[in-house]
Amino acid sequence: xxxxxxxxxxxxxxxxxxxxxxxxxxxxxxxxxxxxxxxxxxxxxxxxxxxxxxxxxxxxxxxxxxxxxxxxxxxxxxxxxxxxxxxxxxxxxxxxxxxxxxxxxxxxxxxxxxxxxxxxxxxxxxxxxxxxxxxxxxxxxxxxxxxxxxxxxxxxxxxxxxxxxxxxxxxxxxxxxxxxxxxxxxxxxxxxxxxxxxxxxxxxxxxxxxxxxxxxxxxxxxxxxxxxxxxxxxxxxxxxxxxxxxxxxxxxxxxxxxxxxxxxxxxxxxxxxxxxxxxxxxxxxxxxxxxxxxxxxxxxxxxxxxxxxxxxxxxxxxxxxxxxxxxxxxxxxxx
Ligand code: SF4
Numbered sequence: 001x002x003x004x005x006x007x008x009x010x011x012x013x014x015x016x017x018x019x020x021x022x023x024x025x026x027x028x029x030x031x032x033x034x035x036x037x038x039x040x041x042x043x044x045x046x047x048x049x050x051x052x053x054x055x056x057x058x059x060x061x062x063x064x065x066x067x068x069x070x071x072x073x074x075x076x077x078x079x080x081x082x083x084x085x086x087x088x089x090x091x092x093x094x095x096x097x098x099x100x101x102x103x104x105x106x107x108x109x110x111x112x113x114x115x116x117x118x119x120x121x122x123x124x125x126x127x128x129x130x131x132x133x134x135x136x137x138x139x140x141x142x143x144x145x146x147x148x149x150x151x152x153x154x155x156x157x158x159x160x161x162x163x164x165x166x167x168x169x170x171x172x173x174x175x176x177x178x179x180x181x182x183x184x185x186x187x188x189x190x191x192x193x194x195x196x197x198x199x200x201x202x203x204x205x206x207x208x209x210x211x212x213x214x215x216x217x218x219x220x221x222x223x224x225x226x227x228x229x230x231x232x233x234x235x236x237x238x239x240x241x242x243x244x245x246x247x248x249x250x251x252x253x254x255x256x257x258x259x260x261x262x263x264x265x266x267x268x269x270x271x272x273x274x275x276x277x278x279x280x281x282x283x284x285x286x287x288x289x290x291x292x293x294x295x296x297x298x299x300x301x302x303x304x305x306x307x308x309x310x311x312x313x314x315x316x317x318x319x320x321x322x323x324x325x326x327x328x329x330x331x332x333x334x335x
Contacts, residue, residue, distance in 0.1 A: 001032065002068060002069040003030035003031060003032050003066075003069075004031055004032055004033045004035075004067070004068065004170060004171060004203055005030070005031050005054060005065065005066065005067055005087070005171055005203075005205075006028070006029070006030045006031075006065070006066040007027055007028055007029045007030075007050070007053065007054060007063065007065055007066075008028055008063050008064055008065070008066060009026050009027075009028055009062065009063035009064075010024060010026070010027045010028070010050065010053055010060045010062070010063035010064070010065070011024055011025050011026055011027070011060060011061050011062040011063055012024040012046075012049050012050075012053060012058065012060050012061050013061045016280075018280055019280045020280070021279045021280055022229055022279060022282070023046050023049045023229055023279060024046040024049050024050050024053070024060070024229045024230075025046075025229040025230050026062075026063070026230065027046070027050055027063075027224075027226075027229075027230065027231055028063075028231075029050075029224055029231065029234070030222075031171065031203050031204075031205055031221075031222070032203065033170065033201070033203055034197070034201040034202065034203050035203050035204075035220075035221050035222070036197065036203065036204045036205075036206055036217065036218045036220065036221030036222070036237075037203075037204070037205050037206070037218075037221055037222050037223070037224065038206045038207075038208065038214040038217070038218035038221065038222070038223040038224070038237055039051065039205065039206070039207045039208075039223075039224050039226060040207075040208055040209065040210075040211055040214050040223060040224070040225050040226070040252070041209065041225055041226035041227055041252075042209060042227075042252075042276065043209060044228075044276065044279065045226040045227055045228060045229065046226050046228070046229040046230070047175075047207045047226050048175055048176075048207060050226070051089070051173050051175050051205055051207050052089075053065060054087070054173055054205055055087055055088075055089040055173045056072060056083060056084060056087065057089060067083050067086070067087070085115065085167040085168075085169070086167075086169055086170040086171060087169060087170070087171045087172075087173065088164035088165075088167065088169040088171070088172050088173070089164070089172075089173045089174075089175065090157075090160055090161055090164050090172060090173070090174040090175065090177045091160065091175055091177075092175050092176040092177065092179060092180060093180060094153060094156035094157035094159070094160050094180070095148070095153070095156065097160050098148040098156060098159060098160065099148075100147065100148050100149060101147070102147075102148075103144065103145055103146065103147055104128075104132070104143050104144050104145070104146050104147070104148070104151075104159055105124075105125065105128050105144040105145060107148075107159060107163055108124075108127075108128035108131055108132070108144075108159070108162060108163055108166060109121075109124040109125075109127075109128050111163065111166040111167055112124050112127055112128070112166055112167075115167055117166070117167070125144065127166075128140070128144055128162075129141065129144060131162040131163070131165055131166055132144065132158075132159070132162055134162065134165060134196065134199075134200075135158040135159070135161050135162045135165070135192050135196075136158065136188075136192050136195075137155060137158050137159070137162070143155070143159075152185070153180065153181055153182075153185065154181050154182075154185035154186075154188060154189055157177060157178070157180075157181060157189055158189065158192065160177075161177070161189075161192070161193065161196070165196070165200070165202075169202055170202060170203060171202065171203040171204070171205065172202055172203070172204050172205075173204075173205045173207075174193070174204060174205070174206050174207065175207045176207055176208060176209070177189070177193075177206075178190055178208075178213065179208065179209070179210070186213075190213065190216055190217055193217065194216075194217060204217075204221075206218060211241060211252055211253055214237060214241070215237070215238075215241050218237040219237055219238050220237070220238070221236075221237050222234065222235065222236060222237060223235065223236075223237040223240050223241070225240070225246065225248065225249045225252070227248050227287065227288055228276075228277065228279060228282060228287045228288070229279065230287070230316065231307060231314075231316070232246045232248050232249070232288065232307075232315070232316045232317070233245060233246040233248075233249045233313060233314070233315050233316070234307065234313060234314045235312055235313025235314065236312065236313065239312055239313065240313060241253065245310065245313065245315045245317070245320050245321070246315050246316070246317050246320060247288065247292050247293060247294045247317065247319075247320070248288050248291075248292070251291075251293070276291075277290060283301070284301050284302060285299065285300055285301040285302045285303050285304055286299075286300050286301070286303075286304060286305050286316075286317070286318065287304070289301050294317075294319050294320075296318065296319055299318040299326065300318055300319075303318070303326065305317050305318050305321070305323060306323060308321035308322070308323055308324075
């Protein structure tokens, strides 16, 4: 089956005064229609850059994005327009993503009018009301005339989600969409997103640093665990979370407290305690090796592991998923 969206060997290098920053390196991922793909990892792992590339908000330095099997770089202007309608981005910060001097009705009707989907102001009002109902902001007529500062953070994020639904998207890319909300409000927003997933059959690329949230929202879909710009484990969300294979995924999961996901210390990760390396000075070999509890001298600090197929998932680790090509080379060298 052709995936709804696919990233093919995507890399992104930012050229800064401090040197080149390889934010994303050779990432290939797929998400099918109506499916969820969670991108997880610590801040700086490249998940937001990957998401922005997927949404067409940034151009990769290398590799490309396919939508419905078509390379987005080769799309006609009309297809590009369809792509921009079909793929919507929900930002982390609901405060920044809404114009403070525009009413909620104004925010929701703008995309409807821009794309000729509302015949009149009355029609726009009714459609905007239905969008608010979809995100459980009711009664809608109470919210439509309000301005962003009159809403709570959770309500604002619901409006941002409603706006992303205005053009009947096929894929929503949600970047830490619930991370700025209080825990109790977060659960409500996650419930609404889960409902939308099933009711509207819309796919999600869901970015989070929080594996408890990935488990809640992403079960039934796929998960990609990213570290310093690369995917290190990629597979079915439930299987990866129940039975992690990569030492980094294991460490992240060991840090998920059952009760309070707000208070988490880095020493709980079970990692060797060193700072997360800088992207401008990546460690040699496996970039995780300075922190890895399984670190093995030799391959780990000289050769960067690639993702190896392990039946139910892909893992990039010399110890957990030995690269058959490297094994052959080593055997040949010995003989
Ligand atoms: Fe750890 Fe080596 Fe595997 Fe990297 S390749 S994750 S350093 S065991």
